[in-house]
Amino acid sequence: MLGSLPTFARLEAELSKLPGIGNKTAARLAFHLLRTSEQDVFALADALLEMRRKVCFCRRCFHIAEEELCHICRDGNRERQRLCVVQEPQDLLAIERSRSYNGFYHVLHGALSPLDGVGPDDLKIPQLMERLEQEPVEEIILATNFTVEGEATALYLAELFKGKGLHVTRLAHGIPSGSDLEYIDVGTVQQAVTGRREF
Amino acid sequence: MLGSLPTFARLEAELSKLPGIGNKTAARLAFHLLRTSEQDVFALADALLEMRRKVCFCRRCFHIAEEELCHICRDGNRERQRLCVVQEPQDLLAIERSRSYNGFYHVLHGALSPLDGVGPDDLKIPQLMERLEQEPVEEIILATNFTVEGEATALYLAELFKGKGLHVTRLAHGIPSGSDLEYIDVGTVQQAVTGRREF
Numbered sequence: 001m002l003g004s005l006p007t008f009a010r011l012e013a014e015l016s017k018l019p020g021i022g023n024k025t026a027a028r029l030a031f032h033l034l035r036t037s038e039q040d041v042f043a044l045a046d047a048l049l050e051m052r053r054k055v056c057f058c059r060r061c062f063h064i065a066e067e068e069l070c071h072i073c074r075d076g077n078r079e080r081q082r083l084c085v086v087q088e089p090q091d092l093l094a095i096e097r098s099r100s101y102n103g104f105y106h107v108l109h110g111a112l113s114p115l116d117g118v119g120p121d122d123l124k125i126p127q128l129m130e131r132l133e134q135e136p137v138e139e140i141i142l143a144t145n146f147t148v149e150g151e152a153t154a155l156y157l158a159e160l161f162k163g164k165g166l167h168v169t170r171l172a173h174g175i176p177s178g179s180d181l182e183y184i185d186v187g188t189v190q191q192a193v194t195g196r197r198e199f
Numbered sequence: 200m201l202g203s204l205p206t207f208a209r210l211e212a213e214l215s216k217l218p219g220i221g222n223k224t225a226a227r228l229a230f231h232l233l234r235t236s237e238q239d240v241f242a243l244a245d246a247l248l249e250m251r252r253k254v255c256f257c258r259r260c261f262h263i264a265e266e267e268l269c270h271i272c273r274d275g276n277r278e279r280q281r282l283c284v285v286q287e288p289q290d291l292l293a294i295e296r297s298r299s300y301n302g303f304y305h306v307l308h309g310a311l312s313p314l315d316g317v318g319p320d321d322l323k324i325p326q327l328m329e330r331l332e333q334e335p336v337e338e339i340i341l342a343t344n345f346t347v348e349g350e351a352t353a354l355y356l357a358e359l360f361k362g363k364g365l366h367v368t369r370l371a372h373g374i375p376s377g378s379d380l381e382y383i384d385v386g387t388v389q390q391a392v393t394g395r396r397e398f
Contacts (some may be wrong), residue, residue, distance in 0.1 A: 003266070005254065005263060005265055005270075006265075007246070007249045007254055007265065007274075008250055008254050008263060008265075009254045010246045010249070010250070011246040011247060011249075011250040013246075014242055014243040014246040014247075015243070015246075017239065017243075018228055018229070018231060018232075018330070019227065019231050020227070020228075022335055025219065025316045027289065028218065028219070028289075029217055029218070030250065031287070031288065031289060032217060032218050033217075033250065033251065034250070034251070034254055034263065037370065038251055040216065041247055041248070041250075041251040042248070042251075042395065044212055044213040044214070044216075044247060045244040045245075045247045045248050046234065046244075047206070047209045047210040047212075047213040047214075048210060048213075048240055048243060048247075049240070049241070049244050050206045050209070050210075051206045051209070051210040051229065051232065051233070051240075052232065052237055052240040052241075053206060054206045055206055055207050055233055064204060064207060066204055066206060067202070071204075083300045088230075089230065090230060091338065109322075147294065
């Protein structure tokens with residue numbers, strides 16, 4: 001039906017390549033874009049191109065950046081002795097939003113997952129080890145996700161850091177704020193009981 | 200946090216203008232686009248621009264088109280005496296997919312909705328009346344949606360057509376294929392009983 005409209009079909013095909021966007025959503029978005037002002041469509045296309053051209057990854061911590069170093073690595077007021085290791089830039093942003101940390105970061109860009117063929121060299125682990133040689137890091141905070149892959153990555157890194165005289169910590173694992181014990185999964189309750197603290 | 204990355208924040212803002220895409224999804228899409236090849240991002244941006252530049256609405260039936268007339272209006276093998284009135288181009292495509300109709304169409308681009316300030320002149324109703332003057336239409340099939348607005352639009356159009364000697368029909372209203380009576384809403388069952396046919 002849309003074979004007679006190659007440009008429309010092509011936009012649908014390109015949109016449906018995006019994660020979480022199937023054929024139906026792609027069609028809905030394409031029809032929406034057909035109705036929005038030309039100016040808005042140009043703004044979106046331009047934003048896409050400009051982002052792809054300008055945004056890269058920080059040479060030091062691999063967070064997203066528009067210059068060689070990201071704004072965190074360029075910040076002179078951060079504690080140089082702390083390094084927080086996260087899986088993705090989004091995780092870094094979540095910690096920044098919490099305003100609870102003022103050190104530097106290292107973004108691994110993934111987690112170890114042997115089943116998917118992701119080993120240490122597919123992540124930014126060699127670059128992390130290199131940084132530890134050059135920077136005055138005292139504490140490493142392992143902030144990988146609390147999933148099987150994230151936990152395995154944290155364990156692997158903790159092994160690597162052994163004997164380097166580093167203080168290795170992990171984000172606290174327990175009951176999230178605002179939640180009801182009744183509805184929390186067994187694993188989290190176990191961790192919260194095992195890891196209980198002085199009140 | 201992303202204030203330091205204006206191009207990234209701008210792409211997120213543009214993406215979150217799309218229907219059904221909130222801030223979180225926009226961020227996820229933007230991060231995805233950051234990781235896809237430059238070529239793919241260019242392809243998406245180009246598809247957007249090309250679609251917006253080339254796709255317009257058919258001068259006669261208001262379906263989407265790349266020329267003055269859409270491929271249906273240009274098709275000489277269609278029955279000129281039948282005209283099917285739909286709300287949106289997507290509805291037309293649904294009927295085409297059913298391969299059950301071989302006449303022409305008229306896309307209203309909406310339905311009457313006084314609460315939202317949508318009156319007959321906001322839809323392609325004047326253009327429809329004009330077509331009826333010029334084309335040898337014998338049957339008008341009202342295929343607006345079976346919603347309050349769609350039904351009101353169908354009623355309004357049926358009133359307009361009175362006295363014009365047209366055969367006005369409406370898509371059958373009843374139980375959809377593959378469904379279990381037990382789970383069908385009361386209104387649909389009522390319509391199916393009232394509109395029962397000889398077996």
